[in-house]
Amino acid sequence: MRDTQPTPLSRSELQARGLGSREIERALRDGLLVRLRRGWYGTPDLAPSLAHATRIGGRLSCISALESHGAWVIRSDLTHVRVGTGIAVPRRVDARLHWTHERARPGVDSPEVALAVAVQCVDRETLVAAVDSVLQRGILSAPEVDQILMSTPRGRAVRALVDGAAESGIESLVRLRLRAHRIRFRSQVTIAGVGRVDFLVGERLVVEVDGYAWHGDPNRFENDRRRDRQLLRRGYLVMRASYRQVIDDLDGLVEAILDVVRRREHRWRGVRRTELGTRRSLIDR
Ligand SMILES: [Zn+2]
Known part of the structure; x- marks a missing residue:
């Protein structure tokens, strides 16, 4: 990737490509070159x-x-x-x-x-x-x-803080902040019947963050909602944050997580956990 990007060109490099003073002046006039500094030029796509x-x-x-x-x-x-x-x-x-x-x-x-x-x-x-x-x-x-x-x-x-498995920079920021608050969590956890979630705080609070600024994928939109429902059915709590929310208000997200943690709702203890399938016969009836 790095080799294909346009780079600044010195006057002698331009001359080596066959551009004399007159051609350089013409290219500058026509907007094909920009003068950046004495003796240095760039193409408009620099x-x-x-x-x-x-x-x-x-x-x-x-x-x-x-x-x-x-x-x-x-x-x-x-x-x-x-x-x-x-x-x-x-x-x-x-x-x-x-x-x-x-x-x-x-x-x-x-x-x-x-x-x-x-x-x-x-x-x-x-x-x-x-x-x-x-x-x-x-x-x-x-x-x-x-x-x-x-x-x-x-x-x-x-x-000591680096994790090359992080799937996005947003995920890295959330991970660092959770660590700084000594909140116990695991990242990229697979939950049976649901798939991989970004973070599992304690035992049951799932935190999902959008890795990118844009989120226009309709399949992703549908899939996220399906996952939320499957997680809730299994007794998990789900918290979602957009890219912007993490960039602009990471404190707000961490505060919300801390509220759940303070109430100890990130633990299974005291929660009636439903094993999917065990009550199916009752529901089906
Ligand atoms: Zn610097």
Whole structure:
């Protein structure tokens, strides 16, 4: 994926492709090229974050580079840019800068470099969710991630929280928050007759989260309702949260879970559990 994305091109690279000064000027006039910085150009399909990093004079790095390699990233409000010392950066810059002694030629940092930078930069939730997705999507292998994380104390703390089996970044965020509140749960639990659920809190509270911002799949909609009914029939409680609800109000979701836990309704004790099939003869009659 990473090799097919458009990259910034230097004047000499354009010349090597047979574009002289006159052709470059014409391409700029026709909108086929954009000037990003002195001696650096981009095609109109260049990713905005990479164009921004190049205008500043550095490389796309840290969490922004991981996102560009296909990782799921929760908060991408600022572009993270690695800049070589000695580069004249605009005084007011709308980006998070990482200074380096190396030459930071315009482009995108490798996932390895980007992750090593991110470990020292972003908050733990953002980092764990990104690393989960780096593993889940195969952007880096587990040994590659380990090598980077285990080399610093901050990285080692994050390594203990990472779970490459998480199916979405949203799931990672919920998992971390439940852990932080010391709520006992298991993720990706298979319940007989129902299938796999995202989280089982205690013994009977099922928490399901939408992994993606969009949810327009009618089959999924029907299936979710069928699952809810099957879970309720078996005595489980079901709590659902949309992608937006997790992003915007994770505290609200955790509070709701805690309310159930405080009433101890996440346990079977005291609940009359129905074994499906045992009363069927009565109902059928
Ligand atoms: Zn950063």
